[in-house]
Amino acid sequence: MNKRSKLARAMTDLAMRLVSSLAALVGILALSWIIYEVLDRGAGAMSLAFFTRLPTPPGIGGGGVANALVGTLAMVLLGGVIGVPIGMFAGVYLAEFGQKTRFGDYVRFATNVMMGIPSIIVGLFVYTLLVVSLGHFSGFAGAVSLAIIMIPIVARTTEDMLLLVPNPLRESALALGAPRWKVIVEILFRAAKAGLITGVILAIARVSGETAPLLFTALNSPFWMKSLGQPTANLTVTIFNYAMSPYRDWQKTAWGASLIIMAAVLFLNIVTRLTLREARK
């Protein structure tokens, strides 16, 4: 050890303990500050009309974001319908067939890269693929970009969860003569159920707050959604457009929409965590 006095060393230790406790406090304070402001400012916009009516022009009160709520739900749902099965199957391949194969390694690499790609890039990609070629923005394109973001997340959690299932379970099922696909679908999926559901819900929570991939795909709309084949209203792009507007009542609406999104996302996160803990018991 060096020759510094015991006291100086003890003081450094104490100082660093303080610093690290303070840092943790900073993190908690930041979280509480954000949650508090969104609750406080968003609560002012809450009313029945907010959930049931169309948006109004600035200056005319009484409007809502009902169309955006429906649009977001529809796109997240369709995104999930497309993305979850593909992601799960990809995860099954990685865990059950692609261990230690070169193709499996490539896919695993691509999955990790795709998880780190900025979501706005996905938006650009889907724009060139589905908006330019079809000639118009659409909720369908928005759902596809959300699906593309979900696929790698679901694939990774599926792989992780299936790998947690002990091998003797696979072996005994196969020894009984069950075909591979049956073993996976009926036994492994069942054994890993809690983890798989958690992964899917977290992926859904993640994309329901996404804005960037919807900016050039779903765009936004002041009207009710008639089909996903046209520009579709959604909460996150509404927040962006309204927050950037100079009108006070639109900004208030943006806070209200932020509150809905934040509450939904945090709710999904906390609930999945609690259920997972239950399942582990």
Add this chain to the structure above:
Amino acid sequence: MERKQANHNRADAVFRLATGLCASMVFVIMLGILFELYRNSRLSIGQFGFRFLLSSAWNPVTDDFGALSSIFGTLVSTLIAMVLAVPLSLVIALFLVELAPPALSRPVGYAIELLAAIPSIIYGMWGLFVFAPFMSGYVQPALSDSFGFLPLFSGPPMGIGMLSAGIILALMILPYISAVMREVFSMVPAVVKESAFGMGATTWEVTYKVTVRYGLRGLLGASFLGLGRAIGETMAVTFVIGNDHRLGLSLFSPGNTIASTLANEFAEASAPIYLSSLMELGLILFLITFLIQMLAQVWLHRLQKGTGRA
């Protein structure tokens, strides 16, 4: 019986093929993004060539575009975020793993993780309406009073700008970095730490001289992951960075990042060369994040091999 076996085999082959196809889709999408971005930026690449990377022009009227101010803004805001987030994550991980009693460590760790769950656009709202006024009202005046002689902290305190964007980015990547760092910390064998304690080392000395050295590569990998997140972060930055294409030395000055420029201007761009320049910006961002991810993966992969963990 044999027939049943044949059916089984066929069903298995179909199942395996289906999962393989889904798996290859991930790969195909990745290549598809690269191809589409390149295809759509050919116009801009052809017209501006390498000058695109070095020119700070951004003029939709005269159709003259360059990526320099966006690349500069992306790097500066990310640098601020990293400078703040890496040490902060390190001491938070230290707190959670070594110092806090379990009863405290679990809820605190969970709160930090929740920071990652909050959508980017919420950070943007908070940043624009709450944090930027706080910065211009308190933090920036104090900084220019003390360090105003430095060009870094000169200029009017507007709240929005590089510094605010960097700080918010730091908050956003902090949970990702600290989560990996926590894992790295708990990977260090207890025996190694205990022997240092046995020599009479204090907690901080054990952390600094043993844990950090032992897990250095993992800590670097964690920072890499945070870097990848910060560089492509879009909405929060778009709200607070000010979206200015001029290059400014001051951290108070507004700027733009690649992602914020795309978010702001893409839907409005009508001229083909304008669109193509934006696509090329996207291509640059994709290549940067791709490179970072690749390095992080190779790095962490080697790390796992080195410590004998699968």
